Amino acid sequence: MKSRFAPSPTGYLHIGGARTALFAWAWAKKQQGQFVLRIEDTDRERSTQASVDAILDGMNWLGLAHDEGPFYQTQRFDRYQEIIEQLLSENKAYYCECSKERLQVLRDELTEKGEKAKYDGCCRDKKLKSGVVRFKNPLTGFVTFKDAVKGQISIGNQELDDLIIARSDGTPTYNLTVVVDDHDMDIDTVIRGDDHINNTPRQINLYEALGWSLPKFAHLPMILGSDGARLSKRHGAVSVMAYRDEGFLPEALLNYLVRLGWSHGDQEIFSLSEIVELFDLENINKAPASFNQEKLLWLNQEYIKTSSVENLLKNLAWHLDNQSVDTSKGPVIEAVIKHLQERSKTLVEMVDSLKMFYHDFDEFDKKLAAKQFKDSQPIELLLTKLEVLDDWVADNIKEQIKQTCEELGIGFGKIGQPFRLALSGNGNAGNIDVVAQLVGKDRTLARLQMALDYIAQHSH
RNA sequence: GUCGCGUUCGUCUAGUCUGGCCCAGGACCCCAGGAUUUCAUCCUGGUAACAAGAGUUCAAAUCUCUUACGCGACGCCA
Structure with a gap:
């Protein structure tokens, strides 16, 4: 069993594409099948190597590994050419020399008349020798297929026109390449966005003209933005x-x-x-x-x-680097992550909270400092107790805070809050004793002293 | 415009095929309480939807038809 993801490299991997890829991947994996990655780069004007790289990066980051490919359609032009020749020789396709201008006028006229804008088959029987190649779509009958998500879909051939399968420069177009590739690559379930639903009947006609058996189709509905419009x-x-x-x-x-x-x-x-x-x-x-x-x-x-700490650390590496956080001097990072994972919504937030354990700061949050740093006595007392504390672990630190409270006859908040601010600079920190342990003795004492300095400076 | 597809709480959805267990369940968000050393976490409770109409039936979110609205396709893009 094989499924595939076939993006065109005209931009980065976006959310909608990623979901399509995920569904195709999951479906293959579920059946112990193969997941094929194919780059549909036949549009030479818009395809770029940067986009290919971006798509590969995105897939890689998501961990959606392909079993085959990536295949590039631009490397399969000979094969498409062969099929185009075959169709031409079997009189299932023909050359068309209609100018783009004529086509545009035709479309405008039909739209104005309230009809579906489609090619009129002008060159169908002219036996021309150059121009674009069009596929002779059947004129009558219906194309009916069962879509795995939408159910039965039926469309009259009269709604379809003779689609272009090769441009005037000879390069093949999407509807042809996708059919040839899905067939050649043995894809048995085509999972793609439902913006392709209208192409499916044309492709089915192509399959039939080539005498190939049909894959299963599963068309995924679009992903919309919060306002109901297509995600952008x-x-x-x-x-x-x-x-x-x-x-x-x-x-x-x-x-x-x-x-x-x-x-x-x-x-x-x-x-x-x-x-x-x-x-x-x-x-x-x-x-x-x-x-x-x-x-x-x-x-x-x-x-x-x-998540496991190892997994977090792995994913954190990029962010640490991105935000230039140096964790070489300070607590063991695993311990800090463990402390932070309960209180971080994102990795960016985690790295932000992580800074106070590794980097010193120059000043305290002004508003909070004005509120918390009024009375120097509790901080002083705590500082003297902590200075002589040998076994720098959370329980012992907590004990010193308690004793400070008792000796001064104050509540936990009176010392806890200033301590928290002293340690963090911005008041954002978890369990204060654990935080102090992680920050380390030297830094904790220095920051308490810094708080004392602040009070000295601001009292008159 | 023509053709195709879709429509359950603000959002993601269960239930629809195989009518009754659904005066519609879960999750996110939001609100209110509780626990807590800020933050966060956790617990309890709450608000809130079958697009509209008609029909079939003892019974319809579930079946049929019509309407409305939304989206998509209509390219020498994929």
Whole structure:
């Protein structure tokens, strides 16, 4: 069994493409089949190597590995040429010399008359020797096929026209290449976006003209933006890699994407192996779905919370580098990650929270400092106690805070809050004793002293 | 315009094929309470939907028809 993902390299890998790829991948994996990656680069004007690289990067980051390919259609031109010649010689295709201008006028006229704009077959029987090559689509009858997600679809051949299969420069076009490739590559399930549904009957006619058997088709509904319009840049990030940049875990994105249009009862969380095990074509929704950042964020948080530290560290590497955080001097990073994973929605947020353990800061948050740094006495007392603390572990630090409270007859908040601010600079820190342990003795003492200096400076 | 596809809480969806268990369930968001050393987490509860109309039936979210709305295709793009 084989499925494929066949993007055209005219931009980065976007969310919609990624979901199509995921579904095709999951379907192949579920059946222990092969997943083929094919680059549809026959449009020489728009295809770029940068886009190919971007797509490969995106697939790689998501972990959707292909078993075959990537195949490039531009390297298969001989094969397409062969098929075009065959069709021509069998009188199933013909040359057409109609100018683009004539075609445009024709379209305008038909639209104005309220008819479907399609080629009129002007050159069908002229036996020309040059120009574009058009496929002789049947004039009558219906093309009916069963789509795995949409059900039975039927369209009259009268709605279809003689599509161009080769441009005037001889290069083949999409509808021809996709048929030849899916056949040659033994693809038995074609999974793609439902914007291709209208092409399917034409392709079926091509399959039939070539005497080839049909693959199964599964057309996925589109992904819409929050306003119901087709997902685009103005809805926020559409590039898969932008989600990495924003601190999402690939497995969280994958989980979100698989639930966009597919369901398995009420289950929300799917590990990669569960996706492979449970995925099916029957439970794909027919209707388009809107992309919802909030739910993705929730899933990401769930994954960060439950992920192994090793996995987090692996994914964090890029962000650490990106934000120039040097973790060589300070606590063991695994311990910090463990502390932070309960309280980070994204990896970006985690790296942000992680900075205070490795980098010193010059000043405190002004508003908070004005509020918390009023009374030097608790901080002073705590500092003297911590200075002589030998065994620098959370429990002992906590004990010193408690004693400070008791000796001064104050509540935990009176010392906890200033301490938290002193340690973090911005007040954002988890369990204060654990944080202090991780920050380390030297840095903790220095920061408490810095808080004291602040109070001295600001009291009059 | 023509053809194709679609329509369950704000969003993702279960239920639809095989009518009754659905005055419609789960999740995200939001709101209210609780636990908590800020943040976060966690727990409890709440708001909120079968696009509209007609028909079939003892019974319809589920079957049929019509309407509306949305999306897509109509390229020498894929």
